[in-house]
Amino acid sequence: MRIPLIAICIAFITACSPRQENKETNSPAPPPVEQYRPQIHFTPASGWMNDPNGMFFLDGEYHLFYQHFPDTTVWGPMHWGHAVSKDLVHWERLPIALYPDSLGYIFSGSAVVDTNNTSGFGTKDNPPVVAIFTYHDAKAEREGKNDFQTQGIAYSTDKGRTWKKYDNNPVLKNPNIRDFRDPKVSWIDEAKQWVMTLAVKDHIEFYGSPDLKKWSKLSEFGKTDGDHGGVWECPDLFKLRDETGNTKYVLFVSINPGAPNGGSGTQYFIGGFDGKRFISDTPGKNSGWIDYGPDDYAGVTFANVPATDGRRIFIGWMSNWIYAERVPTTAWRSATTIPRTLSLHKTQNGYVVNSLPVNELDELVSESKTLNAASDIDTLNLVTKEDSLSIPLVIDASVKKSDFVLELRNDRGQKVLVGFDPVANEFYIDRGTGMPSTFHKDFLNRIRAPRIANDDTISFRAVVDVASVELFFDKGSATLTAITFPDEVFNEILMYGKSSGISAGTIQLQQLKPIW
Ligand code: FRU
Numbered sequence: 001m002r003i004p005l006i007a008i009c010i011a012f013i014t015a016c017s018p019r020q021e022n023k024e025t026n027s028p029a030p031p032p033v034e035q036y037r038p039q040i041h042f043t044p045a046s047g048w049m050n051d052p053n054g055m056f057f058l059d060g061e062y063h064l065f066y067q068h069f070p071d072t073t074v075w076g077p078m079h080w081g082h083a084v085s086k087d088l089v090h091w092e093r094l095p096i097a098l099y100p101d102s103l104g105y106i107f108s109g110s111a112v113v114d115t116n117n118t119s120g121f122g123t124k125d126n127p128p129v130v131a132i133f134t135y136h137d138a139k140a141e142r143e144g145k146n147d148f149q150t151q152g153i154a155y156s157t158d159k160g161r162t163w164k165k166y167d168n169n170p171v172l173k174n175p176n177i178r179d180f181r182d183p184k185v186s187w188i189d190e191a192k193q194w195v196m197t198l199a200v201k202d203h204i205e206f207y208g209s210p211d212l213k214k215w216s217k218l219s220e221f222g223k224t225d226g227d228h229g230g231v232w233e234c235p236d237l238f239k240l241r242d243e244t245g246n247t248k249y250v251l252f253v254s255i256n257p258g259a260p261n262g263g264s265g266t267q268y269f270i271g272g273f274d275g276k277r278f279i280s281d282t283p284g285k286n287s288g289w290i291d292y293g294p295d296d297y298a299g300v301t302f303a304n305v306p307a308t309d310g311r312r313i314f315i316g317w318m319s320n321w322i323y324a325e326r327v328p329t330t331a332w333r334s335a336t337t338i339p340r341t342l343s344l345h346k347t348q349n350g351y352v353v354n355s356l357p358v359n360e361l362d363e364l365v366s367e368s369k370t371l372n373a374a375s376d377i378d379t380l381n382l383v384t385k386e387d388s389l390s391i392p393l394v395i396d397a398s399v400k401k402s403d404f405v406l407e408l409r410n411d412r413g414q415k416v417l418v419g420f421d422p423v424a425n426e427f428y429i430d431r432g433t434g435m436p437s438t439f440h441k442d443f444l445n446r447i448r449a450p451r452i453a454n455d456d457t458i459s460f461r462a463v464v465d466v467a468s469v470e471l472f473f474d475k476g477s478a479t480l481t482a483i484t485f486p487d488e489v490f491n492e493i494l495m496y497g498k499s500s501g502i503s504a505g506t507i508q509l510q511q512l513k514p515i516w
Pocket of ligand 1: 048
């Protein structure tokens with residue numbers, strides 16, 4: 001039985017005004033609105049993008065670098081594209097930071113602000129920013145060699161605007177292993193030195209350095225831990241503090257393929273780091289997935305966010321290797337996820353990492369409406385085709401634990417369904433009903449995430465952009481991110497239960513202003 005609980009169709013004045021120069025950032029006006037161009041997510045103006053790289057904060061600016069091939073919309077010789085933001089929501093596109101050279105393509109990696117000038121690339125008064133990345137020698141790979149991935153460094157003494165590669169690259173040679181990449185470097189107090197967390201085929205290797213130039217191996221982790229459905233990539237290692245003040249180390253490991261809903265995904269481990277090795281709280285298993293959806297891969301966190309801010313901020317690549325090169329966008333391919341704040345929580349089953357959109361997203365709210373479920377049940381008959389709801393949008397709701405469904409629909413009958421299955425204790429999203437999906441045979445498969453919280457009320461926040469839905473259930477303890485390609489914007493939102501007895505608390509709709 002399908003009992004309509006709430007049907008909402010609100011006419012918001014569309015926020016899609018013609019795009020001009022962005023007055024806040026003075027960045028050049030992006031191309032005119034193209035089909036499927038995200039309105040609140042970072043995208044390159046043109047060309048290919050995959051992983052976020054080298055993210056750091058310095059002097060009021062968040063720097064985002066990313067795997068980029070400017071010449072076409074499919075993967076190719078990798079560069080580091082570059083963008084900056086003062087608020088994590090509006091981005092200014094900058095010139096390409098790192099180009100391939102005779103040592104290879106510039107694969108994923110990280111960047112640190114070398115405050116004490118340990119590298120000697122700057123001065124105490126003007127500390128350098130040092131990027132640590134993988135060189136991928138495509139020619140050596142074609143020749144059948146195994147040692148074609150090495151680690152190199154580059155530095156900037158003008159706050160990340162321009163970069164110089166180190167003369168003595170590579171700084172870490174390859175021990176004859178084909179997958180040896182994606183260095184994430186940070187200063188680890190317990191180690192009293194820089195620590196590089198490196199993905200090596202089916203495990204992680206940790207290396208230590210006093211100066212970012214000389215590296216020596218500390219330990220290995222993971223050959224018999226966690227999921228191994230694919231190669232290990234793009235790790236991150238950082239500390240988080242829970243609400244009682246306990247501190248744990250969190251280790252992110254992306255794997256491709258082998259994610260819970262197919263293709264690419266990021267598992268995490270929680271434990272300790274004694275200065276040399278990572279000791280997992282759950283030997284053999286991982287502690288969860290940072291996102292159960294198919295479209296959040298290779299995500300890592302910002303370096304150098306000030307202690308006064310205290311946040312651990314994450315951005316992922318909002319696509320999946322199984323279809324990223326075939327999705328129906330034209331001038332560019334891929335977007336990043338909304339930046340997310342990570343937090344650590346102790347549950348009955350051990351620690352989990354929650355993620356929620358950064359608060360700065362609220363700056364984009366242009367209109368906000370709170371709907372009281374009880375009174376809005378009657379509005380069902382008011383749904384009309386002429387009313388329009390403009391995207392981007394945030395939907396915040398809480399529902400009594402039951403089999404609710406949230407439906408986003410457009411005038412072509414294309415829809416996305418989000419819901420909770422109480423029998424399986426799972427959240428799900430069915431994306432793409434009636435929309436372009438032939439680029440991958442499994443695109444229409446139901447995507448599921450286990451429920452981790454066990455309260456009677458389910459809360460969720462949905463961040464809906466032109467071509468994506470990001471779902472944060474139960475304060476972000478279960479996250480589902482999915483891209484989707486409706487030909488027209490969703491202009492109706494319905495919420496209903498499949499069994500009797502479902503009730504909702506308040507529902508808030510926030511209309512967002514486009515960032516470009
Ligand atoms: C992950 C990844 C990395 C690699 C980069 C190449 O998506 O495969 O392991 O450095 O992409 O673009």
